[in-house]
Amino acid sequence: MTASTAEPVARASVPVKLLGIVLAGAAVSVALGVYGRVHDPTGEKPYTLFFSDTINFKVWFATAAVFLAAVQVLLALRLYGKVHIPRTSPPWLGDAHRLTGIVAFGLTLPVAYQCLWALGFQSTDTRVLFHSLLGCFFFGVFTIKVLAVRTHGLPSWLLPIVGGTVFATLVLIWLTSAVWFWREFGFPSF
């Protein structure tokens, strides 16, 4: 009797974990969207780092983040055995996968900060609205991925799907910002 009552509880824990993780990600996305909408955009350039202008730094940082994210996806494909180059998987591959993801995330932070603080959530045209929505969604789904990595007992299909979604979202954000900028204004200087 005891075993039969304990079993459903154990099975139910996975959906509960999933729900908790998804709700946490959704909360991050919504919080960013609300901040971007409620906060008065300053229209200022808080920093340019070592670039000649804020927009140049944003374009290059976003591009570097996408590049590292692409490397991370390739490393994940090797970890999951979907590609076989190199033939023998080196022991540091998992850590390299983590490192590229962390650095890519770190590169998105100053860009996202400038977007939120100086520009806010905008809907002046389709591209801008799409970019604003994707920006909020990205950090939500990134939160889901981080929590999913650290939560045991989740289905094995979850991480590839969430990781792929994070990557696809980042690429779309990049297409609606950095690539758009290249097409409108030409390749940016440093």
Add this chain to the structure above:
Amino acid sequence: MSFKRLVNVVEVVAGVAALVFIIALFANQPSGGGAASAAKSGPGYDVYVSNCARCHGQEGQGGIGPQLAGQVTTDFPDAKEEEAFVRAGRDGMPSFAGQLSPTEIQDVVAYTRTELNK
């Protein structure tokens, strides 16, 4: 230091950086004068604050978009030219034809050429 440990350190640094940026979103105040903005009012001002200030700055000092204060009447000697620019958009500035009514565009252009241009 092993590679794994290095990755752990970088992860902690990224986590702290994320926290710092979140705090800065609320703590960092714009350098533009809020008091001067508060003194201004009118329909053109309201349209400007809602639609233009995020790129051109609260005081028209420029930001992501170019400076307007002290500059806009030089760039657009005729107000009709400026209104057409706002309607159509160009060089990275979006079109506001679908966002603002003709009256709102006239109001905001008048505001940029008078109070903001002082």
